Amino acid sequence: MSKPTTLKARLPRGFADRGPADLAATNRMLEAIRGTYELYGFEGVETPFVEFTESLGKFLPDLDRPNEGVFSFQNDDEQWLSLRYDLTAPLARYVAENFDALPKPYRSYRAGWVFRNEKPGPGRFRQFMQFDADTVGAATVAADAEICMMAADTLEAVGIRRGDYVIKVNNRKVLDGIMLAAGLSGDENAGRRLTVLRAIDKLDRLGIDGVRQLLGEGRRDESGDYTKGAGLAPEQIELLASYVGAAQGEADMLVKAAVTTDVPDQPDDYETIRWEDGTQIYRRIDNLAVIQAIRSLCEPNDTLLEGLDELMAIATLVHESGYGAARIRIDPSVVRGLEYYTGPVYEAELTFTVAGEDGQPMRFGSVGGGGRYDGLVGRFRSEPVPATGFSIGVSRLLAALQAIKSPIVTGAASHGPVVVLVMEKDRIPEHQRLVGLLRAAGIRAEMYLGASGLKAQMKYADRRGSPVAIIQGSDERARGEVQIKDLIEGAKAAQSIASNAEWKAARPAQFSVPVEEMVERVIEVLGRHGG
């Protein structure tokens, strides 16, 4: 009864194989990002996939659930190790460990795989790539402003058009200051503050009314699931809602938003709003007005003022550098990671929509983010070390670029290698010699290594996307020749041939040349097909 059972070939959930087209597209995209980062003076540095769990911070494994959120295992000395879940914490460890040897401020970049042991979803994987740039040792918000500008330049470098993205900027101190003004200070409100931040973070998805519900009693979604709210008093909700409203520009009085149907002279300062009927209007974005509006919401405290001053400084810096407010935009609803950001936070968002698989328009949303983490390096040292950085979600950005068919990823699909077919199995060395001649001329080439006959070999070459097949049987060998078959031209010719007899007789796009001319003639054929 026990038939030999074959192993089920399968991949764990949340992990993905990547084919040659993906690899090529990713590499081109990474090169564009790297080029921009280096233009800004950042230098590469790489750290391993594995760190001591304690170095990564938040997730100290306990004995019951050591792999909650992060993949962890024990070293042979029983110390806990983890796969990194971002590139920031390992960088902080690296900088702290090499602090004296590094120039300060230290500017570096790195691309790499990170791992999260949590539920994957569309566009969310348990292994994915990030591409970070960080400035460590610079307390000035000029460092933050620069990172925002670099983020904008990077998106354009990979083919996102101006107007199709926005770098949103906020400041943790502003959020803290507003919560302080709402009476949410003190340790006893720590949990409530988290709930408030989470609610604000959902503005995009739930809208202002959803956020109000989460600030109050709670919210029940369509599926009937109930999310408990922060339980704030009406006047607290009012303050926070009007704060968040400044983000959406709902209170046009506050942000002094100007709306026009004319194409603006300075499009970089205007947000484009597209209606379903195809018409569009333009709304002027005024970063300084947003900051003023927040300042006037309540009796300001020191934390709030400090945060607003930093935002003002960033807004002024990017404006002076020619980045309009629709490109780098102050947005009080940006929250980002709850754990370690201490000052300015940024989020790179794509604003265009594309038709999804079901035909419904879908947005890609955030493709990157970052912020100031002044406390992270300091965990390893007796003194605080200011730092700020930005991270691009490589896989998500790639998916977006593929959706808009950016040239950087669609780039001419490279053809396969030239395949030398094997006619005489007892004369392998002579076939291999032909391959060697092609390779010596810099032409990608291989000998067919399977066991099948000529027809199958042709199908193999076809499936590999080979531009050219080389055929040398005993007849050709006797004459000192090879057949060169142009597979791309042949495929075109095949379309007008109906019968098999005709097909065989025609032998389209195939010619015989002396062996010594082979390389030269193959180069000719490759040249006709764009190299």
Added chain:
RNA sequence: GCAGCCGUAGCUCAGUUGGUUAGAGCACCAGAUUGUGGAUCUGGGGGUCCCCCGUUCAAGCCGGGGCGGCUGUACCA
């Protein structure tokens, strides 16, 4: 984590009130063509019907439990 939907060939799916040896299209392999990709025709390989337990003379189908997938929600450093 919680809730809902779904698991039949590599893929997309059919499968009658529970009834013999579980099917189709596509894909794959081979032949028609001693040595030529496509099309056509012919043939072939491939299934623990997600798993286990139960009900029954009899389970792909009914019941219970588990596992896996999708969607929403929570979390997201």
